[in-house]
Amino acid sequence: MRIRLRSWPALVVVAVSLLLTGCVSAAAQQQIAPQSQVPETRQQIQLSFAPVVRVVAPAVVNIYSRRVVQTRTSPLFSDPFFQRFFGQNSPFGMPRQRIENSLGSGVVVSPDGVIVTNNHVIADADEVTVVFADRREFEARILGVDEHTDLAVLQVKTDGERLPFVQFRDSDTVEVGDLVLAIGNPFGVGQTVTSGIVSALAQTRVGISDLNFFIQTDAAINPGNSGGALVDTDGRLIGINTAIYSNSGGSLGIGFAIPSNMVRSVVAGFTSVGKVERAWFGAWGQQVSSDIANALGLRRPAGVLIESVYADGPADDAGIEVGDVILDVGGRPVDDPQSLNYRIATLPLGDTSMWTSGAAATRKVSLPVRTAPEDPPRAAVELTGSQPLAGATVANMSPALADEMGLERFQPGVVVTAVRPASPAARMGLQPGDQVISVNDQEPASTDALRRQMGRRSAQWRIVIGRGEQRFNLVIGG
Known part of the structure; x- marks a missing residue:
């Protein structure tokens, strides 16, 4: 992980957990780690997972997904001579349909037919069929997919029948x-x-x-x-x-x-509610490395060092500041930004979670749990015309859009949300998530402003694109 060196105020963070050391009696050791024994009775020999499998197996289903893919084929353009000029994906030839099938598994989590599986199992599927252990088949409706977690939720009609299901464990x-x-x-x-x-x-x-x-x-x-x-x-x-x-x-x-x-x-x-509503933190940070831990006087590398805080966000309202070290969420340790994101994402909305945060001293703060706001409205628009960004769909960046696109860090401005294939924007290499920093030395404040900028004639386009921490300076003839 790339570490930014910054000048932080002197901080002291006190660990919230203690390491207990000392001697353990022989009796305690025997109780903690009993010796392995050879099965002595018929009942011990016959111990089996079969009772668990009998209960769970009927609620685990097979999932078959099917989608139709449009392709173009022609015996003429399959000739190596023509492929030399037009490539493997020639736009010429007769359109044909090709069927792609996918196989996976799923789990019934509700007696009314709610099934969860992986998103990559049913991605872009036109039809989804669920087959139970008793060979019954159901056509499934996709309630929603969440690409950020690679999860998909399906529903089958039960006609009032209660299906076998698996209960969740914490x-x-x-x-x-x-x-x-x-x-x-x-x-x-x-x-x-x-x-x-x-x-x-x-x-x-x-x-x-x-x-x-x-x-x-x-x-x-x-x-x-x-x-x-x-x-x-x-x-x-x-x-x-x-x-x-x-x-x-x-x-x-x-x-x-x-x-x-x-x-x-x-x-x-x-x-x-028909969509995933995740809690939003409103702050970003980096993993505490050994060097950072030494600089902050920590006993060991642990937690997430806050680098930026979104104004009026939950973290800001909770009093979390740049330079604080987040140690745990709700009593669960946080070791890196990924575990912090997970702990935030699984917090219930409308609840208040107690945090342990380090600044001048270890303290607990109350975090208001709410979703990311869409402010400003995204106002998405596809850019058109004879200009380099034509074919790119852009939107106004907001905390909600950043969360939706899986962007951990963002800046206000205009972001690319989609790129039409074979368009000028695609040929330029634009990708969803790219941010349009400036056009001809002018920063677009909104999608409407960018649309007006790209609508003007220009003998030469100077475009700055942001992708993560990288900046690309592009010069394109008009």
Whole structure:
């Protein structure tokens, strides 16, 4: 992670947890770590996960998605001579339809037919079919998809029938070493159950979704398991299986699941108000490294160092300032910006969470939990005409739009939200999330101002584009 060196006021942050050391008696050690024993009775030998599987398996479904893709083919343009000039994706030829199918798993989380799966399982699908363990098939309606968490929520008509479902468990109560079962449909061979343990918690360096925070397990997860259930030995849902770490495509014992607390918040949003409403923090920071910890006098690297605070946002209202170190949220430790984002995203709206924050001394602050405002209104418009940004859809940046696009940091101004393929903007390399900093040395204050600027004739265009912390200075002939 890139570290910005700034001049901070002298700070002292006191840790909120104590490390207890000392001698442990032999009796206590024996109680903590009992010796393994060979099964002695018939009942011990016959211990099995079968009772859990019988309860959970009927609520884990297979999901088949189907979409129609328009392509153009022609025997003439398949000739290597023409491909040399027109490439593989020639705009010529006869239009044809191609069917793409996708296979995954899902979990019924409500008796009225609400099902959760991964977004990548049903992405861009025209039809979604849900198949239960008893071979019944249902056409599913997509209630909503959340690309930031890679989750999708479906609904099937039950005609009053109560479907088997899996209850949520608080994923914050899960511990490393807990026994877990992964249930899904790997490789399309049918429903399969694998067992393992929780290998790690709060994995934030996976890079699967915007809100990186996963439960890691060594239970075998393979292609087709995506969207399936990770349950405890009581049959409660602790996560949705999402991805694996593998060079070959098969399981290496490193699988990742989205925690049930995040799943529950996404399901609640789509089933109650039709969208995901996440809590907004209104501040940004960086992970406390060893160098920063030494500079601040911390005992160890922990927490998130606040670098900027949005005026009148929740963090500002709570009295959090630049230079504070966020140590925990609601009693849960925060070690990096990803874990901070996760803790914020799973806070219930309208509630007030007690924070531990460091400034001149450790203190607790009350954070008002609310959604990000759309101020100013986005006023999205597609730029047209004979100019370099034609084909780009732009909008006024706001906290709500930044949250929607998964932008952790943002500045007021105009941002690109979409780029039409083969347009001048696409050929220039514009991407969603890019910010138009200036055009011919003038900063556009709004989408309307940018539209007027690009509508004027210019012999030469000087455009500055912001992408994250990078700046691109483009000079284009008119």
